[in-house]
Amino acid sequence: MTKILPRKDVVIVGLGWTGAILAHELTEQGLDVLAIERGPWRDTATDFNIGYVQDELRYGIRRDLFLQPRVEAMTMRNNLSQTALPMRDYGSFLPGNGVGGAGVHWNGHTWRFWDSDFRIKSHLTERYGAAKFDGLQLQDWGVTGEEMEPFYDKFEYLAGISGKAGNIKGRIQEGGNPFEDSRARDYPLPPMQMSYAPSLFADAARKLGYHPFPTPSANLSKAYINPLGIAMGECTLCGFCERFGCANYSKASAQTTILPVLMKKKNFELRTDSEVLRIDLDGSGKMAKGVTYVDTSDEEYFQPADMVLLCAYGLHNVRLLLLSGIGKPYDPNSGEGAVGRNYCYQTNAGMQVFFDDKNFNPFIASGALGQTVDDFNGDAFDHGSVNFVGGAGINCIPTNGRPIAMRPVPPGTPRWGAKWKAATAQAYKSTMTYSSQGSSYPTQGNYLDLDPTYSDRFGRPLLRITFDFPDNDLKMSDYVSDRMEDIAKALGGRQYNGARRKKGWDSVPYQSTHNTGGAIMGTDPKTSVVNRYLQNWDVSNLFVIGASAFAHNAGKNPTGTVGALAFIAADAIRTKYLRNPGAPLVSA
Amino acid sequence: MMKKLSILIAFGALSISVNAALADSTDLADRVINGRYQAVLGDCAACHTKQDGQPFAGGEALQTPFGALVPPNITPDKETGIGNWNEADFIRMMKTGTGHDGIRLYPAMPYPAYSKMSDRDLSDMWAYLTTLQPVKNKVVANQLPFPLNIRLSMWGWNLLNFDPQPFVADEKQTAEWNRGAYLVQGPGHCATCHSPKSFLGADKDSQFLQGASLQGWYAPNITADPHIGIGSWSEDEIVTYLKTGSTDKTIASGPMAEAIAQSTSLMKEQDLKAIAVYLKSLSPGSTDKPTALKADDARMVAGAAIYHDTCSACHGQEGKGAMPLFPALAGNSLVQQPSPETLAHVVLAGSQAVYTPSKQTTPAMPSFAWRLNDQQVSDVLTYVRNSWGNAAAPVNASDVSDIRGSAQN
Numbered sequence: 001m002t003k004i005l006p007r008k009d010v011v012i013v014g015l016g017w018t019g020a021i022l023a024h025e026l027t028e029q030g031l032d033v034l035a036i037e038r039g040p041w042r043d044t045a046t047d048f049n050i051g052y053v054q055d056e057l058r059y060g061i062r063r064d065l066f067l068q069p070r071v072e073a074m075t076m077r078n079n080l081s082q083t084a085l086p087m088r089d090y091g092s093f094l095p096g097n098g099v100g101g102a103g104v105h106w107n108g109h110t111w112r113f114w115d116s117d118f119r120i121k122s123h124l125t126e127r128y129g130a131a132k133f134d135g136l137q138l139q140d141w142g143v144t145g146e147e148m149e150p151f152y153d154k155f156e157y158l159a160g161i162s163g164k165a166g167n168i169k170g171r172i173q174e175g176g177n178p179f180e181d182s183r184a185r186d187y188p189l190p191p192m193q194m195s196y197a198p199s200l201f202a203d204a205a206r207k208l209g210y211h212p213f214p215t216p217s218a219n220l221s222k223a224y225i226n227p228l229g230i231a232m233g234e235c236t237l238c239g240f241c242e243r244f245g246c247a248n249y250s251k252a253s254a255q256t257t258i259l260p261v262l263m264k265k266k267n268f269e270l271r272t273d274s275e276v277l278r279i280d281l282d283g284s285g286k287m288a289k290g291v292t293y294v295d296t297s298d299e300e301y302f303q304p305a306d307m308v309l310l311c312a313y314g315l316h317n318v319r320l321l322l323l324s325g326i327g328k329p330y331d332p333n334s335g336e337g338a339v340g341r342n343y344c345y346q347t348n349a350g351m352q353v354f355f356d357d358k359n360f361n362p363f364i365a366s367g368a369l370g371q372t373v374d375d376f377n378g379d380a381f382d383h384g385s386v387n388f389v390g391g392a393g394i395n396c397i398p399t400n401g402r403p404i405a406m407r408p409v410p411p412g413t414p415r416w417g418a419k420w421k422a423a424t425a426q427a428y429k430s431t432m433t434y435s436s437q438g439s440s441y442p443t444q445g446n447y448l449d450l451d452p453t454y455s456d457r458f459g460r461p462l463l464r465i466t467f468d469f470p471d472n473d474l475k476m477s478d479y480v481s482d483r484m485e486d487i488a489k490a491l492g493g494r495q496y497n498g499a500r501r502k503k504g505w506d507s508v509p510y511q512s513t514h515n516t517g518g519a520i521m522g523t524d525p526k527t528s529v530v531n532r533y534l535q536n537w538d539v540s541n542l543f544v545i546g547a548s549a550f551a552h553n554a555g556k557n558p559t560g561t562v563g564a565l566a567f568i569a570a571d572a573i574r575t576k577y578l579r580n581p582g583a584p585l586v587s588a
Numbered sequence: 589m590m591k592k593l594s595i596l597i598a599f600g601a602l603s604i605s606v607n608a609a610l611a612d613s614t615d616l617a618d619r620v621i622n623g624r625y626q627a628v629l630g631d632c633a634a635c636h637t638k639q640d641g642q643p644f645a646g647g648e649a650l651q652t653p654f655g656a657l658v659p660p661n662i663t664p665d666k667e668t669g670i671g672n673w674n675e676a677d678f679i680r681m682m683k684t685g686t687g688h689d690g691i692r693l694y695p696a697m698p699y700p701a702y703s704k705m706s707d708r709d710l711s712d713m714w715a716y717l718t719t720l721q722p723v724k725n726k727v728v729a730n731q732l733p734f735p736l737n738i739r740l741s742m743w744g745w746n747l748l749n750f751d752p753q754p755f756v757a758d759e760k761q762t763a764e765w766n767r768g769a770y771l772v773q774g775p776g777h778c779a780t781c782h783s784p785k786s787f788l789g790a791d792k793d794s795q796f797l798q799g800a801s802l803q804g805w806y807a808p809n810i811t812a813d814p815h816i817g818i819g820s821w822s823e824d825e826i827v828t829y830l831k832t833g834s835t836d837k838t839i840a841s842g843p844m845a846e847a848i849a850q851s852t853s854l855m856k857e858q859d860l861k862a863i864a865v866y867l868k869s870l871s872p873g874s875t876d877k878p879t880a881l882k883a884d885d886a887r888m889v890a891g892a893a894i895y896h897d898t899c900s901a902c903h904g905q906e907g908k909g910a911m912p913l914f915p916a917l918a919g920n921s922l923v924q925q926p927s928p929e930t931l932a933h934v935v936l937a938g939s940q941a942v943y944t945p946s947k948q949t950t951p952a953m954p955s956f957a958w959r960l961n962d963q964q965v966s967d968v969l970t971y972v973r974n975s976w977g978n979a980a981a982p983v984n985a986s987d988v989s990d991i992r993g994s995a996q997n
Contacts, residue, residue, distance in 0.1 A: 260943075
């Protein structure tokens, strides 16, 4: 028997970064907001406890803060000819779970995408002609970099991002990223104090004529009070960021930037340990009535609401749309349909440089303390002479020296025994690593849908990921790997060892949690799920917010753009939607 | 807030007009507003409202050294509240500790302090209480063991310990000082926690506000003592602390955090200033500063090792903290009180900063009870009490053991 609950103005599915931003903005507007979160409540002192948060076995290896496959698994395959199988454990990417979501355990790299990303199809067509990206399903996002700018700014000031602007009001700034688009003002905080390995990396890159700059970081260089009045601390460089919650209030997350204020509001309510099963539509199929969810007692509830905001992890947003029968599922054979379209990932490669005479003290680290070279990212360089589009940032960000997983050894070292011990002891302090984080461009065959065979504990089909690295992206990654070798040679270590990206996406080794697309934004309801305000084309009191809206993925971490899009949706709801609730903000 | 207030005024005016039909309604509104402020000054909600409960409908049990007392329902419900009282009953109770029908109150209700309040303020407070929503909630207030449960025994207690004296202004002092004295001695009832108690539970007036143990916490010395009191605090710091729950050095914890949330943060700025002026004038008693233990003392060596492992990430290598998140330990008077109860309590049970409108972050320290045994807690506290210019008596493992019991309740 489904229990029917009293109506709310807004119901939010998932209380991570986007849910918290939307909840804050809409409660400020006076709306009565309920957030429903599948996982548990999480709070800094109790859940990211300074007394044990640096337990690498518990959090880093056993992944205590993450979504477990027994709660929700996914199936994967590389192409349409294969039969997808369930991932028995999350490996390649690690979705979050609980309040704060994946924003709890990120490293903190906080980027802006470029104008050439938002207008990618138009931009590349103008510069090279459409034949240049034949075989890629590139689409413009429906917004411009200029329109995104104030919302990036809002997110960066909310989160206390530490960095150096490269272009303020069209003027290139010494020490920043010369390839970025114009911004209105600098970051709220200066860059973090640089550690040794990134400093050496930057020297070598400069020698080659590249333009290294401090990676914009959500690990704070200084104490900060954000625009909501919430205080954050200076990062202590403990080196436990990715896979861990921050015990020192010095990594931006919903917990450290929004929740202290949000949780005190009388017009906000949070229900944790409650899983939304579906969005319920009215008879017309054009309006959401609310959501149905289950709590830990297995009791089912119907929560009526005037608006539904899907703010779960991007992949979960897409699955909930498919499970709720909203929109036309994407068909990879015809290329028609919108939901599940343009699923993209990240095309990464790595480099290790082994030294004899260096001590990098790798344990003095932070998730986003490092240097980036953007000379080969996006369309920063002329692609006229190469046979691909896109690019990668080259990042020297030695995030940690954690004792279990941080065990670099040169190629040829035995996997165990006295020689391994000797090599690991020598290499631990004297190895520099850096990597390329490359763009991932959509193809007709990479997509998301519901698995025909496997289902979850409620009997609902699992999400199926069909993905492999497109040839374009592999060519791009190879090209950038060559540049990483150039830097390795300039660094002058004893030897270097590159790990190149190859065909055949494998869901086991960790690569990146930057899953994007599937509910993309755009200008045409036939090829996108939401309009430029993240409002669903089919159900106009539904907004779908997150990296699911990315029409492709750039060579950058997505969180900055996710945050900016959340502010765009909030602004559109506050200033446009509420004037005429239920009406589409863009006519199809 | 304004909206709430105006509803309150409307409601107040309505119900009082029944009682006092002749009174001018503007005057009544002023009285109710003042009465509501008196309830803030007196922090009535601290005891008479349960967490997340109906306002003033009865509170959580107070564990006194003599047994449990439950603060009663003081809403105007006729059966279970004070709906059958009249204003004279109320004022008599506040001034003498004798309630309706002659029932004698226990001094967990701080009537010895409230007896100093002016008739005008008490009358307004009554006017305010009559405007509250009546709530039916039966409270069994007296849960003391025999023979203390015999309320008549309070007659003897009052005879020995209670000599009701109205507040008398000191004409040699400024109006501001006198206002501060009135607030501290009267409605603010600071001595209830901060003055040492006799074995019968009465305030020791000779050691007024020089610090006292209370429910597993130590309410610190708040006289002008430069070392363990507020002598080194500026008036602005005191005002900021009472208004927001923290200063540039320290963050309130324990029962004071609750008093700040429900009472002092809602006080008028000029009243807080008056309190600061008055407190800074109070005689500290003996101000001899103890000599710090030597760094090579075995307890200090052990404590230093624990501190650098467990505490320094937030409180810093030199105990300077990192405000507004992490309090300084160096030079913090709370750290150097004669009793380590509050320190041990915070280490064992953790603590979260109070939420006030201007300090919304509410940073927290987790419990370390699972990680540090009594000896380790005593060593690390001995270390922070005797480092970086701090000096205080060393802490014994047995002290920590006692507090561990109460902190985990």
